[in-house]
Amino acid sequence: MRVLFLAAALTSLGAVDIKAAVNPGxxxxxxxxxxxLVKLARAGITVPEPxxxxxxxxxxxxxxxMSVAPNSWRSMFFKDATTTKPNENPxxxxxxxxxxxxxxxxxxxxERQLSQNKDDPDVEAAALxxxxxxxxxxxxxxxxxxAAEAAIYVKNIRPDVTDASSLAGDKPSERLAxxxxxxxxxxxxxxxxxxxxxxxxxxxxxxxxxTDHANxxxxxxxxxxxxxxxxxxxxxxxxxxxxxACETAWTDGSVLPTQSDVTKLMKSCxxxxxxxxxxxxxxxxLTTLTELIKVKNTDGYLGSFIDGCSGNSANGMCVKxxxxxxxxxxALAKVPWLENIRLLAAxxxxxxxxxxxxxxxxxxxxxxxSRLGTASRQMEAYATAEQSDTAPPHIGTNPxxxxxxxxxxxxxNDAHNCxxxxxxxxxxxxxxxxxxxxxxxxxxxxxxxEKPKEGEAxxxxxxxxxxxDCEKDKTGEKQNCAWRKGKEVEDKxxxxxxxxxxxxxxxxxxxxxxxVIFLEF
Numbered sequence: 001m002r003v004l005f006l007a008a009a010l011t012s013l014g015a016v017d018i019k020a021a022v023n024p025g026x027x028x029x030x031x032x033x034x035x036x037l038v039k040l041a042r043a044g045i046t047v048p049e050p051x052x053x054x055x056x057x058x059x060x061x062x063x064x065x066m067s068v069a070p071n072s073w074r075s076m077f078f079k080d081a082t083t084t085k086p087n088e089n090p091x092x093x094x095x096x097x098x099x100x101x102x103x104x105x106x107x108x109x110x111e112r113q114l115s116q117n118k119d120d121p122d123v124e125a126a127a128l129x130x131x132x133x134x135x136x137x138x139x140x141x142x143x144x145x146x147a148a149e150a151a152i153y154v155k156n157i158r159p160d161v162t163d164a165s166s167l168a169g170d171k172p173s174e175r176l177a178x179x180x181x182x183x184x185x186x187x188x189x190x191x192x193x194x195x196x197x198x199x200x201x202x203x204x205x206x207x208x209x210x211t212d213h214a215n216x217x218x219x220x221x222x223x224x225x226x227x228x229x230x231x232x233x234x235x236x237x238x239x240x241x242x243x244x245a246c247e248t249a250w251t252d253g254s255v256l257p258t259q260s261d262v263t264k265l266m267k268s269c270x271x272x273x274x275x276x277x278x279x280x281x282x283x284x285x286l287t288t289l290t291e292l293i294k295v296k297n298t299d300g301y302l303g304s305f306i307d308g309c310s311g312n313s314a315n316g317m318c319v320k321x322x323x324x325x326x327x328x329x330x331a332l333a334k335v336p337w338l339e340n341i342r343l344l345a346a347x348x349x350x351x352x353x354x355x356x357x358x359x360x361x362x363x364x365x366x367x368x369x370s371r372l373g374t375a376s377r378q379m380e381a382y383a384t385a386e387q388s389d390t391a392p393p394h395i396g397t398n399p400x401x402x403x404x405x406x407x408x409x410x411x412x413n414d415a416h417n418c419x420x421x422x423x424x425x426x427x428x429x430x431x432x433x434x435x436x437x438x439x440x441x442x443x444x445x446x447x448x449x450e451k452p453k454e455g456e457a458x459x460x461x462x463x464x465x466x467x468x469d470c471e472k473d474k475t476g477e478k479q480n481c482a483w484r485k486g487k488e489v490e491d492k493x494x495x496x497x498x499x500x501x502x503x504x505x506x507x508x509x510x511x512x513x514x515x516v517i518f519l520e521f
Contacts, residue, residue, distance in 0.1 A: 022304045022313040024238040027227045030303050031240035033289040034224045035269030037341065040282070041180035041220075042189070042266070044173035044274040047348055050160045054361035057369065058154045059106065060122055064372060065147040066110040067123045068131065068139040077108045083115040126372055131379075138379045146368050153364045157357040161347045172277070172344065179340040182219035190263050193256045196222045203253020205231065209309040210320040211335045216253070220337050221266060223319045225250070227303040228265055229257055231311030239304065239317050244268045251311055279352070282345040290332060293321060300324025300331065404437040411435040 066074065076093045079085040086108055087093040090100045114120055123129050128139055161167060166175070174184035182195030197208060198216035208216045209226035217223060228240035232251040238244055244265060250257040293300040301309070303318030311317055324331040333339050408423035418425040418435035426434050 021234075021306070022236050022239055022317050024236065025241055026304045027239045027317060028241045030227055030289075030292050031224065031244070031268075033285070033292055034220060034227070036285045036288065037176075037220055038180055038224070038266060038269040039272045040285070041173075041176045042186070042269075043272045044170070045176060045282075046274060046276040047167045047172045047351055048276060048355055049168075050164055050351065051355040051358035051362075054154060054157060054358045054365055057362055057365035058150050059110070061143075061147050061150045061365065061368065061372070062106055063110040063113060063120070063122060064126055064128060065140075065143050066107065067114055067120070067128050068136050068143055070136075070140075074111055074114075077111040078115070083112065086112065127379075135379050142378050143372065146371055150365055150368050153361040157361050158350070158353050160354040161350050167347055167351055172348070173274075175340065175344045176282075178219075179337040179344070180220045182221075182337075190259065191221055191266055193259055193262050195219065196262065197225065197256060199254055199256045201254040205251050205253060205311045206308055208253045209311075209318065210322060211331070212322045215334075215336055217319065217335075218337070220341070221262070223302065224265055225257055225262065226309060226311070226319050227317055229261065229311065229317075231313075231317075234312035234314050236313035236317070239313075240265075241268070277348050277352075280345075280349060282341070282348055286338075286341050286345055290338075293324065293328075295325045298323055298325045300328070408435040408437050409433070 076095065077087055079087060079092075088108070089104055090097055114123070119129070131139060165171065177186065178184045181191045183192060196219045198214075198218060200216075203216065205226070207214075209223075211217055217226070224240070228244055228246075229250050230237055230239075230246050232249040235249055237246070246257070246261045246264075248258045248261055250261075289302075293302050294305070295301070296305065300321035301316070301318045302321070303309070303316070305316040305318045305320075306314065308315040309318040309320050321331050321335070332342075404423075407421055408418065411418035411421055411423065411425075412432070412434045415425040415427070415434075421435075423435045423437055426436065429436070
């Protein structure tokens with residue numbers, strides 16, 4: 001926003017249109033620009049609360065994803081089974097991963113909720129509670145890619161302001177009133193003149209109406225006084241408009257304008273109702289004001305300038321911005337009331353951009369939630385097709401599906417359906433099995449972890465025929481394999497059939513990749 005502010009300032013670097021004298025109504029355009037901000041400050045402004053709808057939707061997806069994660073993944077987040085001693089970061093869990101640092105708090109909170117609430121309503125509503133192991137793996141294959149997609153939408157949400165309290169409740173109104181009136185709230189709708197201008201013996205109107213380092217001009221309303229209030233000598237009534245006339249002239253910096261005159265000037269701006277800021281309202285009004293600053297030599301002037309800002313119609317009724325031509329942005333930033341309005345406008349713009357992004361992301365996440373609604377049906381299909389002793393699915397690739405040969409076997413009598421199913425059709429097949437898997441697509445024992453067929457050599461973890469050999473398979477201190485005992489519903493007396501060695505790396509690494517893919521914020 002500072003760039004836009006500077007660009008607006010640079011467009012106003014034209015020469016001052018010098019008049020022989022200040023005429024009635026000559027500062028009416030500047031008065032209107034100042035009044036746009038005065039009216040807002042009198043009415044008060046409301047800034048929308050930060051939108052967190054997308055984050056709520058995302059956290060729900062993360063929790064569902066965590067609920068179907070393998071125990072080896074979920075156990076990382078606490079030091080023991082009591083879930084009272086969390087690992088607050090990856091390092092505490094003995095893990096070094098540069099993509100996990102920012103995601104860890106969300107994962108930890110998901111696991112905390114699941115551990116503390118065994119009957120989580122979101123998990124139950126998604127039909128993900130008390131899953132058998134095949135169904136759990138199938139659900140993970142479905143949900144983890146959805147969670148990764150959800151993370152992309154959340155990543156694209158621009159952040160809210162760093163200090164949310166700066167835009168909470170009446171705070172925006174107070175910040176604007178402080179810049180416009182020199183106080184956060186008016187008493188009886190009357191400005192305190194001593195908080196608008198500095199009255200010091202030895203001062204005069206020329207140095208009060210100058211934005212030098214002393215900043216005697218405390219508030220925006222003071223700029224309106226400099227442009228509109230008649231002087232003792234060479235007085236001109238109505239420089240800001242025919243209806244704006246002062247009862248008492250003001251010229252000496254040691255004597256303030258009267259309360260009644262300043263109140264009358266403030267109320268000449270009119271009034272509006274308190275309203276919710278939208279779009280670039282405040283930024284636009286500020287830019288409109290700064291674009292009216294004109295340049296002579298090295299300085300900038302807001303209002304009618306001839307050879308000074310004394311208030312005399314022969315000299316000028318204006319505000320001087322020292323060294324404005326040299327560095328407009330720096331000159332404006334040194335004026336507290338202008339800079340504070342700019343900062344408020346920037347904060348409001350940040351909030352509105354964040355809310356817009358959040359609401360757009362929320363719609364996308366809600367669409368993903370509808371996909372999760374079909375997960376239970378898909379899960380049943382995948383789990384049914386999966387053999388009880390197949391390996392965990394590779395997350396991020398095609399989920400566990402029916403065996404390729406079984407898929408092709410359905411279409412031996414229909415060439416069109418065979419090729420549509422991704423198989424090759426051989427009308428002259430000697431074995432009468434005309435529809436066969438494409439070469440290279442068959443699922444092998446080495447890929448799935450199935451026991452090799454008779455005569456084939458076992459590979460990987462499957463080569464271990466007993467639990468001790470299986471558990472000795474390590475890389476350094478890291479366990480490569482685990483002894484699988486089969487599902488609860490299986491006949492556990494048949495140890496040969498329902499005992500085998502499986503790769504831990506496949507499921508945990510694949511699941512971890514699905515958790516972190518595209519998640520670096």
